[in-house]
Amino acid sequence: MKRGIILAADWVLCCAEIPPIKDGAVAIEGSKIVSVGPQQEVLSKYHHFQVYSFKGKLIFPGLVNAHTHAPMSILRGIAEDLPLMTWLTKYIFPVESHLKREWVYWGTKLSLIEMIKSGIVLFCDMYLFEPEVIRATEEVGLKALLGEGLFDFPSPGYGPLEKGFELTKELLEGFQNNRKIKIAVSPHTLYTCSPETIKKCIKLADKYAAPLHIHLAENKEEVSEVQKRYEKRPVELLDKLGGLKENLLAVHCVKLEPKEIDLLAKRRVKVAHCPESNLKLGSGIAPLPEMLQAEITVGLGTDGPASNNDLDIFSEMRTAALIHKGLREDPSIITAKDVFSMATDLGAKALFFNDTGKLLPGYRADLGILDLQHLSLQPDYNPLSLVVYSAKAGYVSDLMIDGEFIMKNYHILTLDEELVKDKVQEIKEEILLILKKNFSPTLDKC
Secondary structure (H helix, E strand, O other), X not given: OOOOEEEEEEEEOOOOOOOOEEEEEEEEEOOEEEEEEEHHHHHHHOOOOEEEEEEEEEEEEOEEEEEEOHHHHHHOOOOOOOOHHHHHHHHHHHHHOOOOHHHHHHHHHHHHHHHHHOOEEEEEEEEOOHHHHHHHHHHHOOEEEEEEEEOXXXXXXXXXXXXXXXXXXXXXXXXXXXXXXXXXXXXXXXXXXXXXXXXXXXXXXXHOOOOEEEEEOOOHHHHHHHHHHHOOOHHHHHHHOOOOOOOEEEEEOOOOOHHHHHHHHHOOOEEEEOHHHHXXXXXXXXXXXXXXHOOOEEEEOOOOOOOOOOOOHHHHHHHHHHHHHHHHOOOOOOOHHHHHHHOOHHHHHHOOOOOOOOOOOOOEOOEEEEEOOOHHHOOOOOHHHHHHHHOOOOOXXXXXXXXXXXXXXXXXXXXXXXXXXXXXXXXXXXXXXXXXXXOHHHHHHX
């Protein structure tokens, strides 16, 4: 039997609801937490456990990125300062038509490095060649909800749509009992998937008791396009098709009317809020206070690293709190506790991982170690405030998933960072050749 361990630090931040523990400790046996409390209490109770001391540091629940497109790190910066539809149709989709399987693999690994250094233990991804995302994620050791993006038009990942359904079915069957990887049925949007396609996706998700993951009501152009085609707003259309229910993860939800918020709450839909991507693409600001007031489960996502342009959930927490304080002229409307919960336990629930997101007995030992020696984390009057308003990607020194360290003292143990960087540079040169040959106007944006 694996020997238990104790992690002791200046502070332990269990969750948003419990005050931080000064000179705290977390006892872990196997993959689960067995005790959390003051160091002396935990050490005396589990005196036979091996002790790891993290002086000058803070232990916190591993963060959750509730929505991204991880391989798009290889497209970061190729097109900027554009509306969503222009960005997608004029630049991203054309470049993605040349996408290669190995690009997806190495792009995912680049993003995984960034997420690990941002304290992320669990993420949700929708992209192309998703088996390569899965392969990279399994090798590195993160947890994830993953799904192949489905479109009515042919995909470079699987070809015609029917092949996309076959691939999704294979993934659903292959990962039914996997503890770290869950599979979602992932139709892209209501304007790239017909009602018939959406119905097939819903039926497939129901058959395998799997999550349904879709971009929904992201901007005014989407709302206008869906209304033009179907004479219904996106939320109303998806409800009519039978998609609004407990297994739905709806991404963005920027353009919602009050009755739609009530409907999402009634149907127990989960939402991924991506504030920085929504701001950067000019999509607007989601009604987060109203969603939380309606008790909707809302997680925080970065969206893809080509539209954000990073994978820093610390930054998303700060932005999510600040934009609503300023917009509503009310500093208490979204609190540090609210966004910390969104980045941890609420995010985990939104991705259907109910045993992570808190440092409490019975939960998985998924956690990060924040290095308080960074100047912006001094002094440490309020640890929760430091995590939400002051911490940054790169301030996490150690990361643990299921009781196993995958990063120790800033060194990632499960991949070769330099090799990943070299491979991404090679991919960049290939993409530049494609841009020069096919999309010369894009070069002005590079």
